[in-house]
Amino acid sequence: MTLREEMSSPVEARDARAFPPDDAATKKVFIKTYGCQMNVYDSQRMGDALASEGFAPTETMEEADLVLLNTCHIREKAAEKIYSELGRIRLLKARRESEGKGLNVAVAGCVAQAEGAEIIARASVVDLVIGPQTYHRLPQALRRVAAGERVVDTDYAVEDKFDHLPAAEAQAIRRRGVAAFLTVQEGCDKFCTFCVVPYTRGSEVSRPAEAILAEAHRLAAAGVREVTLLGQNVNAWEGEHQGRRIGLGELLHRLAEVPGLARLRYTTSHPRDMDDALIAAHRDLDILMPYLHLPVQSGSDRILKAMNRRHKAEDYLRLVERIRAARPGIAMSGDFIVGFPGETEADFAATLDLVGAVGYASAFSFKYSPRPGTPAADLGDQVPEAVATERLDRLQALIRAQASAFMESLVGTEMPVLVEKAGRYAHQRIGRSPYLQPVVLSATAGEIGDLVTSRIVRSGPNALIAAGGEPEAAGAAPRPAALRKIA
Numbered sequence: 345m346t347l348r349e350e351m352s353s354p355v356e357a358r359d360a361r362a363f364p365p366d367d368a369a370t371k372k373v374f375i376k377t378y379g380c381q382m383n384v385y386d387s388q389r390m391g392d393a394l395a396s397e398g399f400a401p402t403e404t405m406e407e408a409d410l411v412l413l414n415t416c417h418i419r420e421k422a423a424e425k426i427y428s429e430l431g432r433i434r435l436l437k438a439r440r441e442s443e444g445k446g447l448n449v450a451v452a453g454c455v456a457q458a459e460g461a462e463i464i465a466r467a468s469v470v471d472l473v474i475g476p477q478t479y480h481r482l483p484q485a486l487r488r489v490a491a492g493e494r495v496v497d498t499d500y501a502v503e504d505k506f507d508h509l510p511a512a513e514a515q516a517i518r519r520r521g522v523a524a525f526l527t528v529q530e531g532c533d534k535f536c537t538f539c540v541v542p543y544t545r546g547s548e549v550s551r552p553a554e555a556i557l558a559e560a561h562r563l564a565a566a567g568v569r570e571v572t573l574l575g576q577n578v579n580a581w582e583g584e585h586q587g588r589r590i591g592l593g594e595l596l597h598r599l600a601e602v603p604g605l606a607r608l609r610y611t612t613s614h615p616r617d618m619d620d621a622l623i624a625a626h627r628d629l630d631i632l633m634p635y636l637h638l639p640v641q642s643g644s645d646r647i648l649k650a651m652n653r654r655h656k657a658e659d660y661l662r663l664v665e666r667i668r669a670a671r672p673g674i675a676m677s678g679d680f681i682v683g684f685p686g687e688t689e690a691d692f693a694a695t696l697d698l699v700g701a702v703g704y705a706s707a708f709s710f711k712y713s714p715r716p717g718t719p720a721a722d723l724g725d726q727v728p729e730a731v732a733t734e735r736l737d738r739l740q741a742l743i744r745a746q747a748s749a750f751m752e753s754l755v756g757t758e759m760p761v762l763v764e765k766a767g768r769y770a771h772q773r774i775g776r777s778p779y780l781q782p783v784v785l786s787a788t789a790g791e792i793g794d795l796v797t798s799r800i801v802r803s804g805p806n807a808l809i810a811a812g813g814e815p816e817a818a819g820a821a822p823r824p825a826a827l828r829k830i831a
């Protein structure tokens with residue numbers, strides 16, 4: 345699974361809103377999403393469920409009748425953020441009450457699952473704690489809250505929550521943009537020793553192929569051009585299609601046939617679940633974008649073993665070779681942890697070597713954070729904070745250099761860009777490269793939703809600039825923020 349926290353991901357940035365504003369309904373909900381793309385997707389589905397209960401979205405907490413925090417528990421810092429936010433919300437609620445008005449507060453997501461009733465004990469402002477497996481019960485839970493109850497629902501429901509959550513309206517899909525997330529798998533059976541996911545999200549469950557295909561058709565019919573399949577361990581997805589067992593590779597083939605879709609991606613994967621059919625899909629499907637997030641965490645066999653990753657550094661390098669043979673030019677991305685208990689300078693040097701050998705287009709790196717209940721939290725030999733910080737700095741400098749070399753290598757090339765939204769200046773639009781970078785291009789290049797061939801003329805730290813998209817191209821002033829949002 346992937347979390348974008350210390351370094352923010354473009355995927356998260358473009359889809360962070362659960363749903364865009366709509367003033368028609370009377371009650372308002374403010375949804376704040378922390379953590380990975382799966383939470384972004386869940387927030388959207390909760391938004392859809394609340395819309396059918398008469399809640400309109402707001403982007404201002406001060407306006408809300410219901411504040412919903414969709415939380416992340418992956419590292420200590422992520423979890424602590426929730427409690428500071430709840431502290432601020434307590435003041436808002438007190439102010440509201442002094443004006444004779446109410447405010448309900450709900451905590452969803454992985455902190456809800458991990459801490460349950462503890463949250464209400466620690467932050468009495470909270471009315472409802474709801475875990476990721478029971479979002480379809482959100483409307484009933486809110487009715488109980490309205491009747492004055494405090495509710496904690498962190499069961500592992502036997503029914504499939506996605507079958508019971510309302511599908512998004514075409515209008516809501518369109519307002520979210522031309523690139524959409526689609527959760528196909530949840531949970532993880534890998535039990536990496538540092539990770540809370542198997543405990544907070546439970547064991548691996550795949551959504552049925554037919555439900556996924558139906559959702560993809562709905563998205564495409566509403567104008568979505570690019571779909572990113574999500575799962576904590578997405579390449580462990582398996583299902584049945586026309587009486588046969590199939591894996592993610594074949595699912596991608598079926599999704600490639602959905603009319604209107606132009607791009608597919610999937611995230612995030614475990615190296616051990618990259619099977620031959622999935623690698624072959626990278627060779628056979630042009631619609632599958634040449635970008636793969638494949639976390640390895642460490643380049644040291646000793647640390648990989650202690651992490652229970654169940655492969656060696658060499659296995660990963662051979663795998664990357666096979667993927668590159670199937671799809672030359674594919675951009676690799678990854679996740680790394682530094683300062684895992686017992687990590688020596690030699691172990692860390694092995695990580696730097698692996699990064700050097702792979703050559704990443706982007707990568708996310710984190711300091712190890714002991715999580716209660718995980719096996720690694722009980723290991724001795726914790727690495728001192730200062731050592732971990734210093735290693736993280738060195739690793740991130742290497743990753744930054746690789747990422748900018750990759751961006752630089754694209755200057756002078758032509759590539760298809762999916763036009764996503766208006767730019768900062770009236771003469772610009774923002775699109776997305778096949779490799780997931782934002783591309784600034786000319787507003788005359790195409791309409792939102794078009795795939796346009798663009799010549800890259802420059803690369804910045806976070807974006808590529810295509811011909812006609814240069815800020816100075818029209819000498820124009822920035823557009824007002826409000827206008828930018830509409831387009």
Ligand code: 5AD
Pocket residue numbers: 345346347418419538539540639641679680681710711712713714715
């Ligand atoms: N400490 C630091 N990083 C972690 N990750 C997961 N658990 C921890 C932890 N306890 C990182 C891994 C994973 C990404 C989503 O978050 O790199 O791939």
Ligand code: SF4
Pocket residue numbers: 345532533534535536539540541542576577614
């Ligand atoms: Fe966590 Fe490992 Fe599963 Fe990823 S594969 S979600 S890091 S346990």
